[in-house]
């Protein structure tokens with residue numbers, strides 16, 4: 001018998017605790033950084049920058065709470081469900097500069113289906129942290145695997161890293177592709193080929209600004 005929704009309390013993904021957050025200290029540190037870099041913080045456009053930078057970082061690094069709502073798979077759907085082209089932005093752990101792109105997220109259901117928008121929410125939840133793309137990919141896959149008890153999970157991320165285009169190698173227009181496949185999406189070649197075919201092609205990169 002298909003389990004009842006009531007038997008599966010809705011899981012909530014809540015913001016990570018940041019007990020050490022100290023706004024005054026953070027703002028003073030940004031002002032210090034600007035001055036130590038040789039910039040005049042009395043400049044009309046830099047005066048309020050420490051407050052703005054701290055607010056922006058808090059927003060970008062704090063995930064939004066949401067309910068991971070699932071439903072009984074009454075129709076016994078047993079093919080791949082895929083949401084492709086989920087746009088995301090994150091901050092790279094190494095430079096605190098953005099990387100942004102699209103995620104294709106899919107699964108092969110077991111007894112439960114998940115609300116489709118929740119797949120995008122999971123991507124955003126994990127993206128709002130200092131991240132490396134490889135770890136972000138794995139965390140999204142593991143989160144879905146754990147919460148959904150799916151037969152298979154697949155995640156492909158394509159992103160451009162600003163730390164690569166604005167500094168260092170200064171090459172723009174590159175795409176870093178990472179993937180994580182679990183369960184039957186790792187072991188079943190047909191499922192995996194279907195996932196790849198349904199995902200974004202390298203020619204479709206709508207997040208690009210140039």
Ligand SMILES: [Zn+2]
Pocket residue numbers: 092093094095096097161163164
């Ligand atoms: Zn970086």
